[in-house]
Amino acid sequence: MEERIARFIAALRGAGVRVSIAESQDAWQAIACTGVTQQRLFHDVLRATLVKDSAAFPTFDRLFALYFGANEPLIDPQADLTPDERQMLQQALNEVLQQLARDLQRLLDWLLNGRPLTQQDLQRLSQQAGLEANESISPYQARRAARRMQQLLGWDQLQAVLEQLWEQLAQQGMSPQAIQGLQEQVAHNQAALQQQLEQFAGQQTLEQRARMTRRPQATADLLQRPFSSLDSAAMSLLRDEVRRLANRLRSRAALRQKRGKQGRLDAKSTLRANLSYGGVPFEIRLKERRRKPKLVVILDVSTSMRPVAEFFLRLLYELQDQVQKMRSFAFIDHLEDVTPHLTTLRVDEAVQAVLTALPPGYYSTDLGRCLRQFEAEHLALIDSRTTFIVLGDARNNFNDPALETFRNIGHRSRRTIWMNPEYPAQWGTDDSDMLLYLPYCDEVHQVRNLEQLTIAIDHILL
Amino acid sequence: MFNTVQEVRQALAAQQYIATDEIATVIFLATRLGKPILAEGPAGVGKTELSKAWAAVTGHQFVRLQCYEGLDESKALYEWEYAKQMLYTQLLRDKLSALLADAQSLTEAADRLAAEEDVFFSERFLLPRPLLQAINSDTPTVLLIDEIDRADAEFEAFLLEVLSDFQVSIPELGTIVARHRPTVFLTSNNTRELSEALKRRCLYLYIGYPDVQEELEIVRLKVPDLAPQLARQAVEAVQALRQLDLKKNPSVSETLDWAHALVALNATTLDQKTLETTLTVLLKYETDMARARRAFKLGGGSDNGRTHR
Structure with missing residues (x-):
């Protein structure tokens, strides 16, 4: 046990x-x-x-x-039989058995004597079924392996053999009730054996997988792989990694917050707090140096940007408690408010909902138009304590970049941060307007891979 | 001391708390292993109630620490009572000057004052907050740390130290070690992920919404005046509401409020009118109300048509 x-x-x-x-x-x-x-x-x-x-x-x-799990014990079908009947069964069995292969003989023996498979039996069978040799096993393969183990035992011929056995018994004059009893119990044993085999195969799969995950994974390497070259397996590995990264960022931010409290003396507040002590400054009030940031985020969710946007959202989702307020907008050719998704749904659904907020179809990215739309509809969101973040490649399809609007928004906000997945050398080439926006940003981060993205997000929380 | 899970369950039932096997098992284990219990689940399913019931069962003193954003050590552990210290200094001024009167030098005066320092930093001026109360208590206590998910991550880290060895060091006084290990309940509404380190130290208990039978039992126990037939109808209605995709699901405590309301209104059956007038007790959002009205109209069939838009 x-x-x-x-x-x-x-x-x-x-x-x-x-x-x-x-x-x-x-x-x-x-x-x-x-x-x-x-x-x-x-x-x-x-x-x-x-x-x-x-x-x-x-x-x-x-x-x-x-x-x-409740592993149904096998029952001994012979327990209820009279000695005469037992004799008959033995005789019939002998006759049937003579014509059969060895494995099937053993299966029949198990079923009729109510003896479960031993660990050795299972090991041997699974080896024959090729379960051990296989390196990576999916649940689907495990089911197939269980099925193969059954075949090895001669499960397929079993029904015919049993029929033969019942007939033999009837000919020898065993009462129909006794035969029916036997049939039911053997059927029960059959089900129990099958369950045992499936459980064994399932366990093998899991242990196989446990052994695999214990091997160090190359996540460190993955962290530095560009988003654009990630396949779906790597993506899902990184998704698991996000939570760990977020925890690390959180403890860093919490530490900063704590240190932030040891700021300078807040004379006004100290005076007010100590009025009750006759103006003797007993309780010292300090200025809180750090506040949790308020964020307004504009995300480019065009196809090329999706992986970056996804991990950005995941990280920020995990870090919601470190942010005072966050409003998020997705854009391709127009702006869509996606804040409700992020506040009401669980992380996977939320990210999915945001990425598909703009219905699929042919779009051409137009940041300029989106910025104007933002200025017209949501400018009130930006105040002197807000960090304004744009996540995008600034490839504008030669549309008007609306620089004046961008500058205006930047002026109202505390900080303007741009995150761009492209190499700086690519900025300004072709339809990229990055160099035009650059002078109006307080910080620009290159976010080609998860590592860079993590660093960039840590800067947001500063 | 309880020997079996069943005994725990019966003891809780005697305090009018209906515990599932799972709840009873976790509490039993907590008493045996001396571990804190972390209870998670939606709001209003009786997480807080459980700790109160357990305090009643054991007869231990109940200490509660309500968490909120910005809660810090001085609010949770202890604080010096400045005002009292100040007052004492003022009142003892004469005594102090007498003490220092014949001092030859400034150093000597300072030394004498330092010798008396303990007077001002003694337990007399210490304002114990819930955590210190629980640790410093002469009798065993049940400590409830409510809604831990609302406190900041840094407070959680501080809590870890306290929960792992149940001792607190106060620089001026030294280390205070718990005389009796408190039974600790932490509750969380799951609004944020708690740290792994905290979870590791606790036994985990998830309390979800009860099924029809359990909820009916709770209603019968807490609102005995409600007619059995009506109670069943009411509980089934609430359970049906929880199946809808509502903004805020009605909790068990709201079911009980509703049951009380039905008793107060002398309702005999759950007809359209009663439902209409009392639904506000269960649902707290206009959109939820609208959705529930639609659902009951379609599914109930007891009314004679749609009177609302």
Whole structure:
């Protein structure tokens, strides 16, 4: 049992649930208190100690069923038979068995004696089915492997053989009730065996995956790969990475915030606070140097910009608590307010909703028009404490860049930050208006990969 | 001390708290392992209530720390009572000058004053806040840290230190170690992700909305005056509402408010009119109301047509 629990924990980790050593120790202690006899209790105990996120509950339940699920015990069909009947069965069995392959013989033997497969049997079968040799196994392949193991056992011929057996028994004069009883119990055993095989194959897959994830991944490398060259597998790896990065940024920002409180004396506030002590300055009030920023973000969501925009949104979504207020707009040829998506939906849906806020179709990017639209409709959002951020490649299709408008917005805001995924050498070439906008930005960041993007976002939180 | 999960459950039931197996199991484990409980779930499902019920079960003193944005150590742990210190200094001025009168040099005077420093930085002037109260208490306590997700990340980091060894060091006084380890409940409405480090130290309990049977049981227990038939109807209506895609789902506490309202109105059945007039107790947004009205008109079938737009 202990080994099984340890393997279960490893499988949980493999499935992406974070389980620390301390937590698995808690689980062992907890189990020592409650025992393992009550399935339901055992489930609750493991879950309370190992899983700290309700989003991971389904994963936990799925794996729990796989490892500790009610594995139907096989029943001994011969228990209810009279000695005479047992004799008959043995005889019939012998006759049928003679014509069969060895594997099928054993299968029939298991079914009719109610003996489950041993670990060795399973190991041997899985090796034959090629489960071990395979390096990366998907759940789909696991099902196929289970199916192959069944075939190796001769499952397909089984039904015919059983029919033959029942006939034989009827000829020998066994009562129909006894035969029916036997049939039901054998069917039960069949189902139980099948379940055992599937569970085994499923566990193998998970452990395989756990072994794989323990290998150091080349995420560091991925962080520096340009967004434009990421394939979908790398994208999904990086998505998992975002949360870790966000946590790092958060603790940095929190630290800054804390240090920010040790600012200069706020004379006005100190006087006011100490009036009750007769003007003796007992309670010192300091000026808060750092405030959480207010952000207004304009995102280019044209096809080429999507990966950058996605990771930008993900990072900022995770960091919402470090931001006082955030308004976001998506644009290609016109502006669309996407703030509601980000505040009401969960991260994956929110990002999806923002990226598809502008219906698909043929557009040509027109930042100039969007800036004018922003000035006309939302200029009131920008005040002296707002950071105005543009995420885009500034490729404007030779449209009017509306520089005057951009300058105006920049003047009203605290800071104007531009993030551009292109190399500085590419700025200003062809239809890029980046060099025109450049003089009006307080900061310009190149955000070609996730690492650069993280640094840029850290600057926003400054 | 409780020996089985069942005992915990019965003890909570005696305090009018209906606990699921899961809740009882986690509490049982917390008493055995001495770990804090982190309870998550939507608002109004009885997370806070659970800690109060547990305080009642054990008879321990209940200490509550309500978290909010900007909560800091001085509000959570302790504060020096400046005003009182000030007052004492003023009142003791004569005594002080007498003490320092025959000092030969400035250094000697300062030394004498320093010798008496403890007078002004003693527990007398310490204003204990909830965390210190719980740690410093002579009797065992149940400490509730409510809505931890509202506090800042830096406060969470500070809380970690307190929760891991239940001791606090006050520079002027030294280290105070808990005489009794408090039973700690943390609640979170999941508005932000808590840090891994905090989660690691806690047992995790997710309390979701109860199913029809459980909720009905709660209503019967808390609002015994409501007719059984009506109670069932009401609970089913609430459960149906939770299936809609609402801005804010009605919580268990709102179900109870509604039940009280129905009793007060002397309602006998849940007809269109009663529903119309009391829906505001359950739903707090105009858009939710509109959606619920539509849903009940379509699904209920007890009314005679659409009277609203």
